[in-house]
Amino acid sequence: MNQTVNISFEKALLKEIDKIAKREHRSRSELIREAARAYIEKKSRWQAIYDFAANSNHKKNISENDVLDEIKSIRNKRKAS
Template identity: 75%
Template structure:
């Protein structure tokens, strides 16, 4: 796989850019490095959540449980934990 960098222009609110610069300075890296890492992290997390929901859809479509049944069960477990 051939990795070629491409420059893009992005607009940020002034306050957000200040935060980005502050973190980048604290971590001794460039603004670009920080933003690239943030983008990679977002994409990885989004991909993981999509795979979780895809798996859940497959499981629930094969079972007799509805989404409401699952949420009700979660609520019951949480209530029992709080009572303990």
């Protein structure tokens, strides 16, 4: 179910949004919805990384490889969904 909201944008930003939407043959709303989804997904991925770090603080010998392995794991989960 969709819900309508009112948002205000600076003129220059709205002009850019409209230009991109026109170039991609999409509505302004579609473009803004996609931007919101992308932002939320990006924030969720970073939060997962921060949570891993916070939960790993009890580990005495966390290595750079541990962090890299967790990043790879999160990226693989994202690709699978």
